[in-house]
Amino acid sequence: EPEVTQTPSHQVTQMGQEVILRCVPISNHLYFYWYRQILGQKVEFLVSFYNNEISEKSEIFDDQFSVERPDGSNFTLKIRSTKLEDSAMYFCASSEYIAGSYNEQFFGPGTRLTVL
Amino acid sequence: GNSVTQMEGPVTLSEEAFLTINCTYTATGYPSLFWYVQYPGEGLQLLLKATKADDKGSNKGFEATYRKETTSFHLEKGSVQVSDSAVYFCALTLGSGGSYIPTFGRGTSLIVHP
Numbered sequence: 363e364p365e366v367t368q369t370p371s372h373q374v375t376q377m378g379q380e381v382i383l384r385c386v387p388i389s390n391h392l393y394f395y396w397y398r399q400i401l402g403q404k405v406e407f408l409v410s411f412y413n414n415e416i417s418e419k420s421e422i423f424d425d426q427f428s429v430e431r432p433d434g435s436n437f438t439l440k441i442r443s444t445k446l447e448d449s450a451m452y453f454c455a456s457s458e459y460i461a462g463s464y465n466e467q468f469f470g471p472g473t474r475l476t477v478l
Numbered sequence: 479g480n481s482v483t484q485m486e487g488p489v490t491l492s493e494e495a496f497l498t499i500n501c502t503y504t505a506t507g508y509p510s511l512f513w514y515v516q517y518p519g520e521g522l523q524l525l526l527k528a529t530k531a532d533d534k535g536s537n538k539g540f541e542a543t544y545r546k547e548t549t550s551f552h553l554e555k556g557s558v559q560v561s562d563s564a565v566y567f568c569a570l571t572l573g574s575g576g577s578y579i580p581t582f583g584r585g586t587s588l589i590v591h592p
Contacts, residue, residue, distance in 0.1 A: 407580070455522075464571050
């Protein structure tokens with residue numbers, strides 16, 4: 363069964379460093395998403411991406427974040443200068459696109475980011 | 479704004495016990511409601527959903543009824559198994575002009591002992 367994959371499973375970085383989290387969405391999906399979950403808190407939406415551009419983003423997704431689909435299969439989240447409060451589990455998801463309805467999102471297992 | 483509130487975990491049960499995980503919501507419109515499950519080491523998976531009042535979503539022995547009068551969508555299962563140990567997330571989306579991006583709760587961890 364097709365699934366969303368994410369690498370690495372755990373990333374440890376120093377404050378101020380750049381990190382890139384990688385995701386491979388399901389191959390025929392057109393919509394891609396990033397979410398994060400700070401330990402003990404809610405899963406929060408960061409950004410959605412469709413047709414090679416950002417479709418929607420939350421107020422969390424500020425200038426330090428960027429997303430890219432560098433080739434036909436990967437979808438990446440870059441954090442330019444990490445802060446301690448960026449420590450969280452980051453989930454990638456993908457969905458088909460059917461206009462005017464909820465499209466089930468399929469989630470990856472997550473990348474745990476620890477900023478020291 | 480829109481929000482989802484779930485009961486605090488962990489919920490610890492013995493095998494074959496009855497499960498209820500409470501979920502209530504606030505929404506500016508008429509939401510669709512979902513339960514997602516996350517098994518250890520895996521991503522969130524859609525467990526069940528309901529799109530209008532009094533609808534009952536069901537899957538794998540779990541069920542939840544959309545109660546508009548109490549703005550609730552409690553998850554129930556009559557007899558849990560060890561394999562049901564996971565984190566359960568309640569979520570809502572708003573359609574028809576609103577965003578289809580889910581608003582999630584914090585998740586409730588379920589631990590089932592043999």
